[in-house]
Amino acid sequence: MNAASLARGSRLALALVFLAAAPQKIMAPAEFAASVGSYLILPDALINFTALTLPWLEIVVAILLVFRVWTGQALFLANAMLVVFLGAIVGAYLRGIDLNCGCFSSAPTVSDDMVFYIVRDVIFVVLGLTAAWLYRRGYDSD
Amino acid sequence: MKPPISFGLKTAIIIGVSIGLALAFNATRPDRLPLVRDPESAAQAAIQRGEISLAEAALLFRSGQAVFVDAREAGEYALGHIDGAISLDPLFFGQEYPAVQELLKEAATIVTYCDGELCELSHELAEQLKGVGLRDVRVLRNGWTLWREQGLPTATGDQVKPRDGAQEALEEDLEQVDAAAEKAAEEGGATPEPGDRPQLPEPREIMPGESGSNGTEQTNQTLRHAPQEHSFPEAEIPQTQPLEPAPLKPGLPEAAPSDPAHAEPAPEQPAPQAPSEEPRIQDVNPPVLKTQGEQS
Numbered sequence: 001m002n003a004a005s006l007a008r009g010s011r012l013a014l015a016l017v018f019l020a021a022a023p024q025k026i027m028a029p030a031e032f033a034a035s036v037g038s039y040l041i042l043p044d045a046l047i048n049f050t051a052l053t054l055p056w057l058e059i060v061v062a063i064l065l066v067f068r069v070w071t072g073q074a075l076f077l078a079n080a081m082l083v084v085f086l087g088a089i090v091g092a093y094l095r096g097i098d099l100n101c102g103c104f105s106s107a108p109t110v111s112d113d114m115v116f117y118i119v120r121d122v123i124f125v126v127l128g129l130t131a132a133w134l135y136r137r138g139y140d141s142d
Numbered sequence: 143m144k145p146p147i148s149f150g151l152k153t154a155i156i157i158g159v160s161i162g163l164a165l166a167f168n169a170t171r172p173d174r175l176p177l178v179r180d181p182e183s184a185a186q187a188a189i190q191r192g193e194i195s196l197a198e199a200a201l202l203f204r205s206g207q208a209v210f211v212d213a214r215e216a217g218e219y220a221l222g223h224i225d226g227a228i229s230l231d232p233l234f235f236g237q238e239y240p241a242v243q244e245l246l247k248e249a250a251t252i253v254t255y256c257d258g259e260l261c262e263l264s265h266e267l268a269e270q271l272k273g274v275g276l277r278d279v280r281v282l283r284n285g286w287t288l289w290r291e292q293g294l295p296t297a298t299g300d301q302v303k304p305r306d307g308a309q310e311a312l313e314e315d316l317e318q319v320d321a322a323a324e325k326a327a328e329e330g331g332a333t334p335e336p337g338d339r340p341q342l343p344e345p346r347e348i349m350p351g352e353s354g355s356n357g358t359e360q361t362n363q364t365l366r367h368a369p370q371e372h373s374f375p376e377a378e379i380p381q382t383q384p385l386e387p388a389p390l391k392p393g394l395p396e397a398a399p400s401d402p403a404h405a406e407p408a409p410e411q412p413a414p415q416a417p418s419e420e421p422r423i424q425d426v427n428p429p430v431l432k433t434q435g436e437q438s
Contacts, residue, residue, distance in 0.1 A: 026167070029168065029171075029175040030173070030175055030187070033175060033179075034260060034262065037260050038260045038262075040260075044179055045178050045179070047179060048175050048176060048177055048178060048179050049177050049178065051175070052164045052165070052168050052175055052177070053160055053161045053164040053165075055164070056160040056161070056163045056164035056167070057156070057157060057160035057161075057164075059160070059163075060156055060159055060160045060163065061156065061160075064156065070152050070156065072149065073149060073152040073153045073156055074156065076149075076153060077153060077156060077157070
């Protein structure tokens with residue numbers, strides 16, 4: 001029972017994370033595209049496409065998670081996105097990219113923001129993996 | 143429990159639906175984002191965001207009608223900035239703005255810049271400046287890098303720093319620059335004290351109309367001064383300098399064409415003096431510098 005509620009809770013929390021994050025990206029695609037570009041990972045040709053579609057994928061996944069439709073696939077995609085996000089930000093961190101300015105900061109000190117984002121994303125990944133693990137274990141079924 | 147559709151297919155469907163929704167929604171937006179950023183639309187978007195090209199910025203610099211504002215950290219500003227630029231960190235806008243307020247309000251045009259193609263600090267600063275009522279605020283994207291690469295006039299030091307030998311400063315040791323500045327100051331009455339910081343802004347405001355004639359004059363000056371500048375490194379200071387702040391704007395040989403402009407915004411300042419006289423123009427600068435120093 002505990003596991004069941006934990007499974008449900010983690011799944012809904014995961015959905016909430018995506019639901020909270022997506023709308024502002026959808027409403028300000030240009031800003032989000034600039035943000036995506038600041039990671040200096042994607043080629044220019046893919047930046048806009050990614051910025052446009054990623055938030056919608058988050059929304060769709062969140063809705064699927066809430067209504068438990070295709071939950072396995074939704075959890076898979078959710079975790080995939082979170083891992084990619086974490087990898088991107090860690091990669092930026094290691095490469096010394098200051099995401100606040102999209103430039104390679106010459107200052108050796110890394111802004112606290114980066115650490116915050118990384119810690120936050122790690123928490124999200126843990127949340128996502130927990131939800132997926134519990135789901136696979138069958139705890140998230142009625 | 144065997145799903146009629148495979149896991150992978152469902153995943154693909156989810157992705158496909160998301161992409162479909164995204165594209166459909168984007169298509170309905172008045173300010174839709176192009177799927178692939180093409181140069182033209184990117185350029186248009188840039189213009190919409192108030193960005194100007196390096197050429198335009200250099201023109202403004204030359205005309206002396208614009209004040210350049212460095213949006214990077216004060217530390218990076220000290221390491222090198224556009225000659226005459228003011229340091230104003232958007233993160234500390236509230237604290238720093240009052241000190242440079244007068245300068246900016248008098249400017250016909252304000253050009254903000256930071257460093258890096260994706261640097262948003264200059265845009266943030268531009269928004270903040272617009273927020274306090276300044277109208278003509280432009281952004282020179284990737285400004286510092288472009289400016290430097292083009293060999294346009296630069297300077298080093300803190301906000302309160304002397305303005306001379308800006309260009310040389312880039313290529314040479316800071317020490318050399320300082321030394322030259324001090325010498326210039328000593329020899330040329332026009333040159334402000336080392337502590338003073340040269341600012342283009344004020345001069346520009348003065349005479350938009352003059353810019354034309356000044357520009358020509360400036361060019362001449364540049365040419366003349368050029369030799370002087372070269373000497374700077376050697377510690378030789380042109381005796382003529384006293385009259386002409388030339389030292390302040392030593393243009394690099396290569397940059398000569400553009401140098402005149404940046405070299406000195408001074409031209410504009412000449413307002414008080416006879417516009418046609420180049421030397422005076424430079425003289426005008428000193429006051430400006432002082433003002434700046436006071437402000438900072």
